[in-house]
Amino acid sequence: MAKKADTPNRINALLQDVGQMMILNADPTERLQDTHLRVENLPIQLVRPDPAQPRRVLPETIYQAFHQQHLTPYQALKELVQLVQIAARQKGRPFTHVLDLLPNPNDETETDVPVTLTPEEILLRDLVNLAVTIRDDGQVNPLTVVDKSEGMAHIYQIETGERRYWATWLMMEFLPGYQGDGSIPCIIVPSNRASVFRQAKENTSRAGLNAIAMARQSALLVLAVHGIRPPLDGPVSNDFYRLALEFTLRDQREHVNDILAAMGGITRSYFSYYKSLLRLSDEAIELADRHNIDEKRLRYVVSLPSEAQTEMVRQIIDFGLTSAQVKELCSEGDGASDVSRNDGVSKKTRQLVKLIRSTIDTEPSQVAHALVEQEKSVHMATARLNELRELLIQVEEFLNDL
Amino acid sequence: MTPVFVLTNHKGGVGKSTSATNIAYGISQMLAQFGVANHRVLLIDTDSQGHATLVTTSRNDFGREDSLYTVLNADRKDATTILKQCIVASEWDANLHVLPASPLLEAAERELIAVPGAPYRLSEPLSQIASHYAAVVIDTRPSFSLLTEMSLIAATDALIPIEPRYLETVGLESVVNKIESIRQGWRCPDLKVGGIVVTKLDKRMKGHVEMLDGLKAHPVLGRLLCGVIPANEAVAYAHHAHKSVYEYNPECPASQAYAVLAAQLIKKTMVIRGGA
Numbered sequence: 001m002a003k004k005a006d007t008p009n010r011i012n013a014l015l016q017d018v019g020q021m022m023i024l025n026a027d028p029t030e031r032l033q034d035t036h037l038r039v040e041n042l043p044i045q046l047v048r049p050d051p052a053q054p055r056r057v058l059p060e061t062i063y064q065a066f067h068q069q070h071l072t073p074y075q076a077l078k079e080l081v082q083l084v085q086i087a088a089r090q091k092g093r094p095f096t097h098v099l100d101l102l103p104n105p106n107d108e109t110e111t112d113v114p115v116t117l118t119p120e121e122i123l124l125r126d127l128v129n130l131a132v133t134i135r136d137d138g139q140v141n142p143l144t145v146v147d148k149s150e151g152m153a154h155i156y157q158i159e160t161g162e163r164r165y166w167a168t169w170l171m172m173e174f175l176p177g178y179q180g181d182g183s184i185p186c187i188i189v190p191s192n193r194a195s196v197f198r199q200a201k202e203n204t205s206r207a208g209l210n211a212i213a214m215a216r217q218s219a220l221l222v223l224a225v226h227g228i229r230p231p232l233d234g235p236v237s238n239d240f241y242r243l244a245l246e247f248t249l250r251d252q253r254e255h256v257n258d259i260l261a262a263m264g265g266i267t268r269s270y271f272s273y274y275k276s277l278l279r280l281s282d283e284a285i286e287l288a289d290r291h292n293i294d295e296k297r298l299r300y301v302v303s304l305p306s307e308a309q310t311e312m313v314r315q316i317i318d319f320g321l322t323s324a325q326v327k328e329l330c331s332e333g334d335g336a337s338d339v340s341r342n343d344g345v346s347k348k349t350r351q352l353v354k355l356i357r358s359t360i361d362t363e364p365s366q367v368a369h370a371l372v373e374q375e376k377s378v379h380m381a382t383a384r385l386n387e388l389r390e391l392l393i394q395v396e397e398f399l400n401d402l
Numbered sequence: 403m404t405p406v407f408v409l410t411n412h413k414g415g416v417g418k419s420t421s422a423t424n425i426a427y428g429i430s431q432m433l434a435q436f437g438v439a440n441h442r443v444l445l446i447d448t449d450s451q452g453h454a455t456l457v458t459t460s461r462n463d464f465g466r467e468d469s470l471y472t473v474l475n476a477d478r479k480d481a482t483t484i485l486k487q488c489i490v491a492s493e494w495d496a497n498l499h500v501l502p503a504s505p506l507l508e509a510a511e512r513e514l515i516a517v518p519g520a521p522y523r524l525s526e527p528l529s530q531i532a533s534h535y536a537a538v539v540i541d542t543r544p545s546f547s548l549l550t551e552m553s554l555i556a557a558t559d560a561l562i563p564i565e566p567r568y569l570e571t572v573g574l575e576s577v578v579n580k581i582e583s584i585r586q587g588w589r590c591p592d593l594k595v596g597g598i599v600v601t602k603l604d605k606r607m608k609g610h611v612e613m614l615d616g617l618k619a620h621p622v623l624g625r626l627l628c629g630v631i632p633a634n635e636a637v638a639y640a641h642h643a644h645k646s647v648y649e650y651n652p653e654c655p656a657s658q659a660y661a662v663l664a665a666q667l668i669k670k671t672m673v674i675r676g677g678a
Contacts, residue, residue, distance in 0.1 A: 010652040014661050015428065016435045022665040023436075023673060040533035043482055147440055147534075152491055152499065154534050182482075183530060190439035 037193075039142055041183040044073075044169065046154045047145055049162045052230035053199075054216035055209055057162050059083065059120060060286045067235035073169045081174070084124045091118065098174050101125040102132070119290040130167035131175055139164065142185040144202065146194040159189060160202045196224040197262045204264035211295035212288050214263070215277040219244035221262055222275070225255040238285055242278045273299050284309040287317065296323040300330040315386065319379035329383065404532040405671035407539045407596060408557035411577055413570060414544035416563045417601035419453040420637055420647075421660075422541035425561075427646045428664030429537050430497050433672075444489065444535045446470065447503035448524075448553050449543040453641075455502040458492040460644045469504035474514060474523045474552075481527035494646050499535070511548045520548065521588060525556035536672065546580055554584045559596025559671065561628070566600055566613035574598070574623065596670070597628030599663060604633045628670075629663035631656055 049057070051067040058066060058076060062083070066076040081098060088095055093115070095101060101124060117125065143161030158165055165184070172178050189198075200217050203209050209217070219241035220230070226247060230236045249256050249268055256268070263271060273295055279302045280288065288298055293316055300323070301312045316326060371381040407425065409418040426445040433441035447454040448470060456462045466472065468488050476484040485501070492498040514520040532538055540553045554560060560581045564570045578595055585593045600617065604610050618624045632655040640650035648657045 007649055007652065011431065011648045012435060014648065014652045014657060015432045015664070018658070018661040019432045019435060019665050019668070022662065023669050038533065041530075042533060043530050045483070046531075046534070149440075149442070149534060151496055152489065154486065154531065181530075188533065192437070192439040 038188045040186060040188055042145070042156055042186045042188075043182055044165070044172070044184045045182070047143065047156045047158060047165060047184060047186065049165060050157045050159065050199075051234065052220060052236045053158070053162060054213040054220065055162070055203055056213070056289065057123070057166055059123075059290065064235045067233075073166075074173050077166065077169055077173065080120070080124060084118075084120045087118045087120050091121075098124065098128045098170070099132075101128050119292075127163065127167050127170050128175075130163060131171035134164070134167055135171045135175060135178060139168070139185050142187045144189060145186045146189045147191050156186060156188065159194065159199050196220050197258060200262035204262065210289065210292040211274065211277060211298055212285055214274045214295070216241050218259075218263060218271055218275045219278060221259045222247050222249075222252065225252050225259070238278065238282050244275060245278055248272075270295075276302055280313075281306040281309050284313045287313045291317045293317070294323075297321065297326045300327045304330055311390075315383050319383050321379060321383060325375075325377065325380050325383075329387075403558070403592075404535055405537050405559055405667070406528070406532065406557045407537065407559045407561055407667065408542060408553045409540065409561050409563055410542045410550060410554065410581070411562050411564060411573075412544055412546050412550075412580075413564075413573060416544075416565050416570070417599075417631065417637075418544070418563055419447075419449065419457075419541050420641070421561070421563050421599055421601065421631070421663075422447075422539050423454050423458055424647050424660040425664055425667065426537070426539040427492075427494055427498055427648065428660050429539075429668060430495060431648070432661070432664050432668060433536050434497065438536065440534075440536050442497045442499060442535045444499045444501065444532075444538045445492070446501040446524075446528075446538065446540040446553070448507065448549045449503055449541055450505050450507035451543070452503040452505070454541040455500060457641055457644050458494055458498065458500050459490060459502060460493050461502070464502040464504045465506055466504075469502045469506070470524075471504045471506040471510050473501070473527060474507075474510050476527075478519075478526070481523070482530040485527040486531060493644065494649070507543075507549060515548060521551050521555050524552040528556050537667075551584060551588070554581060554593060555588050555590050557590075558592045559594060559667075561596050561599055561667075562626075563599045563601045565602050566610040566617075568609075568613070571613060571617065578623075578626075595626055596667070598623060598626045599629040599631065600627065601631045602633040603630055628666050629659065631659045631663070 049066075051063075056063055058080065062071070062076050062079050065071045065079070066073075071079065084101075085095065101121070141161070141164070143164055144159040145156035145161075146159055148155045148157045168184050172180070172182065200221055203213070203217060222244040223229070223241075228243060230240060249259070249271065252259065260266060260268065260271060263274075266274075277285075277288075277295065277298055280298070284301065284306075287293075287310065291313075293313065297316055298313075301309050301316075304312055312326070312330065315321060315329075321329070368381070371384060372378055375381045375384060407422075409422045409425075411418060422445060426443045430441050430443040445454060445458060452462050452464070455464060468490075470488070472488050473481060473485045489499050489501050492500045514523065528538065538556075540557060542550045542553045562574065562577050564574055581593065581595055584590060598617070600614060603614060614630065617627055634647075634654055634656035636651045636654040637647050637656050640647045643650060647654065647660060651657060
């Protein structure tokens with residue numbers, strides 16, 4: 001009869017000995033191919049975007065719903081198309097089919113005047129453009145995916161190429177003329193070779209990683225070296241990334257060079273600037289991410305109280321403020337500490353109150369000219385007026401309570 | 403490319419199911435020993451007797467909704483999804499997956515014989531998910547039926563188990579020719595004869611030893627010989643216990659021989675030359 005004691009170890013010993021002798025020791029230049037990358041056509045249903053990917057493709061609400069498994073890929077794209085249709089209709093350029101977003105080379109009535117599209121319109125137009133290219137010319141660059149299958153579940157998580165993934169779904173579900181078999185070419189990375197540093201290098205080596213994505217990327221690296229991983233399922237919240245604010249590069253001396261290299265070779269100070277963007281409020285982060293606002297302008301917004309951050313980001317978007325203008329606007333609050341000893345009212349406040357008396361003799365056109373002269377930009381002047389308007393509304397509310 | 407091994411011979415009782423199950427398990431476990439991340443192996447049972455299914459899953463009640471029969475009768479566009487749904491984990495190991503057979507496969511052959519594209523009903527969905535596995539092993543029925551043709555079309559390496567007897571070796575060339583005709587006729591350039599496995603060798607029998615020597619000396623068949631499995635009662639006991647022969651008795655000669663065969667197949671299909 002069979003011996004029962006310690007059977008698993010004996011099986012392992014047998015297979016290891018035989019394998020070692022016949023495979024690994026036979027020729028030192030040989031190795032098992034599965035420890036390396038493979039390129040395969042995978043059914044697209046087996047491929048899933050990585051919720052922790054710093055570079056986000058979908059708008060926040062759809063991202064959340066999709067990663068909470070409330071939406072299928074087709075439904076997520078349908079939501080996106082509807083969102084863009086609403087935005088486009090509000091801007092007076094309605095469309096019915098996604099292909100209408102692409103310029104028509106035969107239409108001579110189209111004007112050469114550049115049209116400012118919303119971020120969602122730009123996103124969908126770019127996806128449609130990519131989808132048409134893939135349909136007509138094929139998928140040239142495979143996606144990079146990590147084999148995350150466990151048990152009977154087949155899952156390949158995207159490391160790079162999420163836009164190509166969504167463009168392929170768009171091509172299959174929304175464009176006419178698709179003749180493929182529902183598969184997508186992928187480079188498969190074994191799960192034991194995947195790492196956040198690899199992904200970061202892939203991300204930062206290409207253009208287009210905006211400041212918020214860089215902030216998320218910096219957080220993932222810092223957290224990874226402290227053994228903190230994003231949740232396995234579901235969307236990744238800003239609060240998860242903010243855990244990185246608890247750590248500094250000084251805490252990770254042995255990893256500093258690796259982290260900075262993975263971030264594209266940036267300096268320590270830039271790394272800190274990026275990471276500190278995670279101090280922005282959720283709404284400010286979403287706005288800045290959607291509109292690809294750069295770090296130089298956002299770094300000053302971080303110093304504002306969280307309730308003022310969103311408004312400032314909105315002004316950056318609406319008026320195209322420069323970093324110098326943002327710096328000036330954000331640093332003004334610092335002078336408020338100049339407080340008189342008697343009643344807690346600052347000198348600047350008293351000066352402003354005195355100025356209110358002089359509005360009777362003031363010509364609006366002169367104020368406008370003077371304001372533009374002082375601020376050196378119409379946008380900046382408008383931003384100042386908006387600030388003043390906000391202030392006056394709040395003063396009026398205080399007066400009503402007196 | 404994932405190697406797909408098919409165990410085929412139109413003679414029954416030569417050890418196709420025993421070899422298929424133990425090769426599949428051996429490859430999976432050996433890859434795990436080497437730290438290969440993806441060491442999943444899929445065993446496909448196309449024999450309506452379902453012996454490979456029974457010993458690996460301890461079940462023989464798969465049918466219309468959850469077996470290879472279901473996959474073969476699925477619409478082409480749904481076949482991959484249905485294939486995924488029908489695959490179950492074996493009781494031997496979580497990384498050995500099984501697409502179970504069903505007695506209904508007998509009927510499937512009759513139902514599909516006149517259906518256009520029927521020979522591709524296994525290879526098409528399998529090609530979609532094969533990359534999920536380190537290897538696929540297909541057990542076939544003892545005949546050159548439609549199901550065996552489907553298996554050969556889906557395969558990359560045909561392994562021919564034979565017993566060391568005169569009539570077996572006479573029929574061997576016809577098996578090799580049949581594989582070649584499938585390769586040419588169905589345009590399967592990836593399909594090749596991966597090897598001949600001599601099973602149930604009893605060294606005490608002069609006839610067995612002479613047959614093995616003759617096979618080794620043959621200019622073509624000798625080069626194809628890739629494994630010799632000794633006759634061993636542990637194999638029968640392992641079947642009865644629904645265990646792999648390795649688990650039943652790791653030290654028995656059959657376990658050793660199947661381990662060597664699994665290593666041979668890994669070396670032949672999954673090892674590449676070059677620096678690390």
